[in-house]
Amino acid sequence: xxxxxxxxxxxxxxxxxxxxxxxxxxxxxxxxxxxxxxxxxxxxxxxxxxxxxxxxxxxxxxxxxxxxxxxxxxxxxxxxxxxxxxxxxxxxxxxxxxxxxxxxxxxxxxxxxxxxxxxxxxxxxxxxxxxxxxxxxxxxxxxxxxxxxxxxxxxxxxxxxxxxxxxxxxxxxxxxxxxxxxxxxxxxxxxxxxxxxxxxxxxxxxxxxxxxxxxxxxxxxxxxxxxxxxxxxxxxxxxxxxxxxxxxxxxxxxxxxxxxxxxxxxxxxxxxxxxxxxxxxxxxxxxxxxxxxxxxxxxxxxxxxxxxxxxxxxxxxxxxxxxxxxxxxxxxxxxxxxxxxxxxxxxxxxxxxxxxxxxxxxxxxxxxxxxxxxxxxxxxxxxxxxxxxxxxxxxxxxxxxxxxxxxxxxxxxxxxxxxxxxxxxxxxxxxxxxxxx
Numbered sequence: 178x179x180x181x182x183x184x185x186x187x188x189x190x191x192x193x194x195x196x197x198x199x200x201x202x203x204x205x206x207x208x209x210x211x212x213x214x215x216x217x218x219x220x221x222x223x224x225x226x227x228x229x230x231x232x233x234x235x236x237x238x239x240x241x242x243x244x245x246x247x248x249x250x251x252x253x254x255x256x257x258x259x260x261x262x263x264x265x266x267x268x269x270x271x272x273x274x275x276x277x278x279x280x281x282x283x284x285x286x287x288x289x290x291x292x293x294x295x296x297x298x299x300x301x302x303x304x305x306x307x308x309x310x311x312x313x314x315x316x317x318x319x320x321x322x323x324x325x326x327x328x329x330x331x332x333x334x335x336x337x338x339x340x341x342x343x344x345x346x347x348x349x350x351x352x353x354x355x356x357x358x359x360x361x362x363x364x365x366x367x368x369x370x371x372x373x374x375x376x377x378x379x380x381x382x383x384x385x386x387x388x389x390x391x392x393x394x395x396x397x398x399x400x401x402x403x404x405x406x407x408x409x410x411x412x413x414x415x416x417x418x419x420x421x422x423x424x425x426x427x428x429x430x431x432x433x434x435x436x437x438x439x440x441x442x443x444x445x446x447x448x449x450x451x452x453x454x455x456x457x458x459x460x461x462x463x464x465x466x467x468x469x470x471x472x473x474x475x476x477x478x479x480x481x482x483x484x485x486x487x488x489x490x491x492x493x494x495x496x497x498x499x500x501x502x503x504x505x506x507x508x509x510x511x512x513x514x515x516x517x518x519x520x521x522x523x524x525x526x527x528x529x530x531x532x533x534x535x536x537x538x539x540x541x542x543x544x545x546x547x548x549x550x551x552x553x554x555x556x557x558x559x560x561x562x563x564x565x566x567x568x569x570x571x572x573x574x575x576x577x578x579x580x581x582x583x584x585x586x587x588x589x590x591x592x593x594x595x596x597x598x599x600x601x602x603x604x605x606x607x608x609x610x611x612x613x614x
Contacts, residue, residue, distance in 0.1 A: 182281040185260050191216040192286040194518065195276060197266045197454065199226050199249055202486040202507035203291035204573075209515040211256050214522075218260045218285075220278065223314075224249055228572055230504070231581075232311050233354060236320035237361040238597045239588065244580045246314065247573040266292075268456035271479055276454075287481050287518060290454055290468065291511070294487035294502055297448035297465070307425050308445040311354060318600065320444070324362075325599050327442055328374055338439070344382040345440040347430055349422050350447035351388030352396070353539040356405055358444055359386045360542035363412035373597065384414045385438065388447075389421045394547075396501065397537060401547040404556045408541040422447075449502055451488040463490040467499060472529035473517055474510050480521075485510040491530065500532055504571075509533060540564045543589065 187193060192215055196203045199221040210217050228245040235242050249261050264280040275284050296310040309320045324346075331343040346362055348355050362384050370379055386393070386409065392402040393409075393416070409416065417432070424431035430438040451467040461477060463469045467490035469477045474489055476482045486507030490499040500506040513530045520527055536550035538560065546560035565585065572578045 182262065182278070182283045185216075185218060185262075185283070187216050189216075189258070191258060192522070193218060193284065194287045194289065195220065195283060195285040196289045196291060197221075197276070198291035198293055198452075199223070200229075200291060200293045200486065200507065201504050202511040203289065204252070205508050205511035206289055206291070206485075206515055207253065207259070209512065210518075211259075213519070215287075215518070216258045216260070217256075218262065218283065219249065219253070220262050220264055220266055220276075220283075221249065222263065222265055224261075224263050226252065226573055227314060229312070230568060230571075232314070232317045233357045233361060235314070235317035236309075236311055237324065237358070237365060238321055239361065240581055240584050242314045242317060244577050244584065245572065247577060252573065266454060269454050269482070270456055271482060274481070285481075287521075288483070289514060290476070290482070290484040290488055291486055291507070292452035292454065292488050294449040294451050296445060297450035298445065299448065304422075304425060304445055308349070308443040310445050311358070322599050322601060323442060325597055328370065328377065329599075332374060332377055341381050341383075342428055342439045343441050344377075344379075345385070345438065346383065346442045346444070347385045347387060347438055347440045348444045348446065349387050350445065351386055351390065351393040351416075351418070352446065353394065353537075354446040355386055355388070355444075356393060356409065356539055356541055358446065359384055359409055359414045360412060360540065360545065363409070363414050364542045366413070369597075383440075385417060385440075386414055387417045387420050387422060387432070389419065389433075391419050393418070394539060397539070397547065397549055398554060401549060401554060401556070404547055405539070405541060408545045412542065449487065451490075451502075453484070453488045463499070465490075473527045474514050474530055483514050483517075485514060496532070503537075505535055506532055538564050538567065 194215045195218045196207055197220050199219055204226050207217060207219050225246040225248050231245045234240045253259050264278040267277045269276045275282050295312050298304045310316050327343045331340045334340050348358050366379055366382050393405050394402050421433040422430060423433055425443055428439060428441050430440055430443060450465050453462060453466050453468045461469055468484040468488055470484050470489045470491050471477060474483045474485050476484050487502040492499060509532060510530055513528060517527045538548040540546040540561060544558045544561050546564045547556045548560040548563050569578055569582060572581060
């Protein structure tokens with residue numbers, strides 16, 4: 178670790194709020210603190226906010242990553258006493274009110290941990306090396322390359338078995354991301370690939386969705402699950418329920434039933450694990466590595482440290498396992514934390530957090546989606562239209578919304594998104610030298 182981060186002056190001696198993570202929750206807190214009598218420091222590994230719910234469309238060549246990314250420095254341009262540093266936060270030292278990062282240490286008066294989550298492999302670390310996950314822009318672009326390269330390789334191989342293996346796509350996880358991926362791949366097979374690869378027999382392409390539960394979208398109602406099942410089946414997606422993945426080696430996926438699948442393309446979207454910071458007592462961490470918090474989102478035992486969203490575990494009678502790790506709890510907790518930061522400064526009582534479940538939605542593709550609101554459930558085209566509108570309005574930046582809207586409308590009317598590019602990073606000097614030798 179390097180020394181103290183010294184280039185964040187505080188001449189006004191304002192209390193410093195450090196926000197770790199610029200996802201939905203961290204971004205909301207930072208924006209709501211504009212004009213408040215605090216110094217705000219936002220720390221993130223990237224220099225942009227990422228709209229993760231649409232990463233699957235990047236991975237399937239539907240939209241460009243720049244359309245769902247927005248630079249922090251553009252968002253916070255003109256904010257008074259606001260500082261951004263790109264780094265990795267390594268641990269917190271609560272006793273000294275300090276965090277340690279890849280660029281040095283930083284003192285804080287209040288700390289907000291909004292670090293989100295990453296893919297959960299449930300202890301099977303080999304899966305992390307051999308399957309495709311979908312939590313970052315880099316992963317989405319890697320997935321896009323692999324999907325497109327699979328068809329190029331299938332076109333060039335004389336081996337019929339290898340061709341079939343390259344054209345088999347397994348998706349592990351039947352939640353919203355899993356069904357969205359399955360639907361997007363099925364639409365590629367139906368509308369796009371026959372034109373791009375007329376020399377390939379696309380009847381060989383298989384899309385297999387695997388889940389350990391007895392139904393898809395287990396967080397939704399049974400009616401929505403059945404509706405999604407019907408949509409996917411009609412699109413030609415094969416469903417393997419009550420089935421778990423046990424191994425994946427040399428292109429062979431081993432299942433709990435003893436059967437196997439030959440595939441070169443395995444997506445792992447079966448679960449998430451919190452990105453909680455190190456440095457707290459062992460008892461501060463709950464299941465899934467989430468930080469235990471009280472009703473005010475304060476990490477248990479600390480009045481000046483808050484955790485929100487995916488990384489926070491707030492237990493209640495209604496949510497005995499904590500709030501769902503989705504966008505809405507993070508945003509609502511962020512709003513409540515901002516209020517409580519002001520209350521702390523004025524010696525006022527804190528406001529307990531109460532989650533307002535506004536509903537859930539998932540799309541399976543063109544004209545197919547399910548929406549569950551507190552008092553109504555519906556599917557089909559109306560649900561798809563609602564899904565489009567809500568996601569479009571949630572994107573940061575008018576320009577980004579316009580780009581995505583144009584991409585969606587072009588794809589809808591022409592059946593031909595034009596982003597099927599294989600873009601690889603330039604090899605390093607060491608890699609080039611190995612090739613020459």
